[in-house]
Amino acid sequence: MAMLAQVRSLTMRFGALTAVDSVDLSVNSGEVVGLLGANGAGKTTLIRLLLGLLRPWSGEALLFGALPSMSTRRRLGYVPQTLGLYDDMTVQENWTFTTAAFGSARACMPAGISGSRKELVGTLPLGLQRRVAFAVAFSHKPDLLVLDEPTSGVGPLSRARLWQDIRESAEHGAGALVTTHNMEEAEQCDRLVVMVGGRVAAEGTVAEVIGSRTVVQVTCDDWRRAFAVLDAEGLVVQAQGDVLRVPGSPKQVEALLARHDLRGAVATVPANLEEAFVSVASGQSRR
Amino acid sequence: MSVVVGGDGAGKSTLLRALVGLVRLSSGIARRPSKREIGYVPATAGLYVDLTVDENLAFSGRAYGVVGSALAKRSTELLERIGLAEARTRLGGQLSGGMRRKLAVGIGLLHRPALLVLDEPTTGVDPVSRAELWRLVSAAAADGTAVVATTTYVGEAHRASTVMLLEQGRSIATGSPSDIIAAVPGKLGVVRSTSQPEGLSWRWGTTWRVWAPCDDLPEGAEPRQPEFEDAVIIAALADEQKV
Numbered sequence: 001m002a003m004l005a006q007v008r009s010l011t012m013r014f015g016a017l018t019a020v021d022s023v024d025l026s027v028n029s030g031e032v033v034g035l036l037g038a039n040g041a042g043k044t045t046l047i048r049l050l051l052g053l054l055r056p057w058s059g060e061a062l063l064f065g066a067l068p069s070m071s072t073r074r075r076l077g078y079v080p081q082t083l084g085l086y087d088d089m090t091v092q093e094n095w096t097f098t099t100a101a102f103g104s105a106r107a108c109m110p111a112g113i114s115g116s117r118k119e120l121v122g123t124l125p126l127g128l129q130r131r132v133a134f135a136v137a138f139s140h141k142p143d144l145l146v147l148d149e150p151t152s153g154v155g156p157l158s159r160a161r162l163w164q165d166i167r168e169s170a171e172h173g174a175g176a177l178v179t180t181h182n183m184e185e186a187e188q189c190d191r192l193v194v195m196v197g198g199r200v201a202a203e204g205t206v207a208e209v210i211g212s213r214t215v216v217q218v219t220c221d222d223w224r225r226a227f228a229v230l231d232a233e234g235l236v237v238q239a240q241g242d243v244l245r246v247p248g249s250p251k252q253v254e255a256l257l258a259r260h261d262l263r264g265a266v267a268t269v270p271a272n273l274e275e276a277f278v279s280v281a282s283g284q285s286r287r
Numbered sequence: 288m289s290v291v292v293g294g295d296g297a298g299k300s301t302l303l304r305a306l307v308g309l310v311r312l313s314s315g316i317a318r319r320p321s322k323r324e325i326g327y328v329p330a331t332a333g334l335y336v337d338l339t340v341d342e343n344l345a346f347s348g349r350a351y352g353v354v355g356s357a358l359a360k361r362s363t364e365l366l367e368r369i370g371l372a373e374a375r376t377r378l379g380g381q382l383s384g385g386m387r388r389k390l391a392v393g394i395g396l397l398h399r400p401a402l403l404v405l406d407e408p409t410t411g412v413d414p415v416s417r418a419e420l421w422r423l424v425s426a427a428a429a430d431g432t433a434v435v436a437t438t439t440y441v442g443e444a445h446r447a448s449t450v451m452l453l454e455q456g457r458s459i460a461t462g463s464p465s466d467i468i469a470a471v472p473g474k475l476g477v478v479r480s481t482s483q484p485e486g487l488s489w490r491w492g493t494t495w496r497v498w499a500p501c502d503d504l505p506e507g508a509e510p511r512q513p514e515f516e517d518a519v520i521i522a523a524l525a526d527e528q529k530v
Contacts, residue, residue: 036414037413038413038414038415038416039383039384039385039412039413039416040383041413125295125296126294126295126296127294127295127296152410152411152439153294153295153410153439154294154295154439155293155294155295155297155439155454155523156292156294156441156516156519156520156523157489157520157523157524157527158294159294160489160490160491160520161489163489163490164489164490167490167493171481181411181412181413181414181417182440182442183414183440183442184440184441184442184516187492188490188491188492189492190492190493223429224428224429224430224431225429227425227426227429228426228429228430231422231425231426231429236418236419236422237422237425238418238421238422238425238446239288239421239425239428239429239446240445240446241445241446241447241448241463241464242448274414274418274442277414277415278414278415278418281413281414281415282415
């Protein structure tokens with residue numbers, strides 16, 4: 001497996017702020033890596049370093065074994081959150097411009113968007129705009145995809161179709177680095193890297209990131225009062241319909257409910273990815 | 288708590304605007320409490336960037352008749368809840384995205400509305416702030432407020448007692464998350480292969496999910512109980528087949 005992107009002890013400071021702090025990260029051929037982190041965790045700075053838009057303070061970011069340059073840029077497909085398309089140009093014009101810039105003018109426009117080739121990009125629905133941004137970024141068959149919140153705002157079916165494109169590229173040997181706040185999307189990645197305060201706080205498969213973390217699940221006749229009791233205790237309680245999920249120990253939760261004459265079933269259940277992420281990001285211990 | 292799930296352009300904002308009476312209906316009816324009993328937080332606003340946190344609360348308080356000591360008490364309570372007690376003199380525009388959304392929801396809750404209407408309260412908000420936001424909203428629901436919220440994140444539908452899936456202005460499924468799963472027609476299967484199986488299929492991680500609305504699953508597909516995300520995609524596929 002070829003290493004497409006490699007980041008070693010990468011550090012970036014802006015004045016007193018260390019935005020990226022001794023980060024190691026790699027993306028291999030055929031692999032989809034999810035980059036998770038709260039806002040301000042350093043994801044965007046890391047991507048900008050990798051793209052060569054910023055020079056690192058120390059450490060190194062290598063693309064295809066070399067420092068980022070125009071020639072590595074040629075092998076890269078980047079879809080920023082803002083899509084990077086020209087709204088006042090048609091789909092065909094956007095396509096022609098980008099394929100010319102990348103020297104892949106003979107590439108063939110995918111069927112999914114060619115029906116809209118004469119439309120101005122700005123007039124298309126967002127789901128379709130995203131498909132165009134993907135098609136344009138994929139047109140020169142890049143070896144590495146960097147996708148920033150690739151499916152933000154699109155419906156479930158369009159999201160599934162965009163992921164089809166990502167997977168297809170990976171199966172042809174490309175690697176992908178995907179940032180997302182969407183946990184269903186994160187679950188589709190082969191590997192996750194979770195950043196907290198500029199550092200890598202957890203990494204591995206979804207199961208590895210969740211690890212042995214658990215939450216306490218409360219099923220109670222009076223979920224509203226149970227919620228108020230747990231909430232008043234300062235616990236980050238989450239309601240799923242009338243079932244409550246809360247970090248902490250089942251004994252503590254049971255005692256709290258008993259003190260308020262609340263009866264219900266209290267069980268320890270495995271945390272989901274979102275709960276594990278919140279626990280990592282708020283610096284709680286593994287158990 | 289009711290959650291409306293849909294992508295950009297599905298009609299979520301228009302539905303909420305129709306519900307709170309900001310747009311006139313072409314037909315049908317919308318029953319709602321009086322304006323004073325509604326807290327409405329639009330997707331892109333909900334506060335004034337050039338007013339301080341305190342001024343934002345005071346302005347909304349005046350509009351809804353929450354003034355004087357009642358305003359002071361309720362503001363303190365809400366700001367402590369959302370972690371902005373130390374930021375009362377900061378301008379709305381100086382707050383981070385997540386903080387801004389929390390304050391907007393706080394402003395919507397200031398007058399203890401009977402109905403809280405939230406348009407994409409968590410879009411672009413990171414999971415840590417999102418958990419805090421939902422905790423705030425659920426606390427209001429636990430306190431007796433009816434909540435209607437929209438989202439593009441399918442996973443957030445689990446928080447609701449009632450979910451509506453919206454696609455191109457039409458409701459394509461409604462009910463509790465378990466109702467929507469139970470209503471999935473046909474059969475769902477998993478195919479472990481790199482090439483796309485026949486029939487209606489979509490990617491899930493390195494595998495394919497395949498849905499057979501009437502017939503049997505294609506050969507090699509392992510049957511699978513649908514999860515909520517599958518049910519949502521199947522509802523959208525079924526709708527697309529119909530159109």
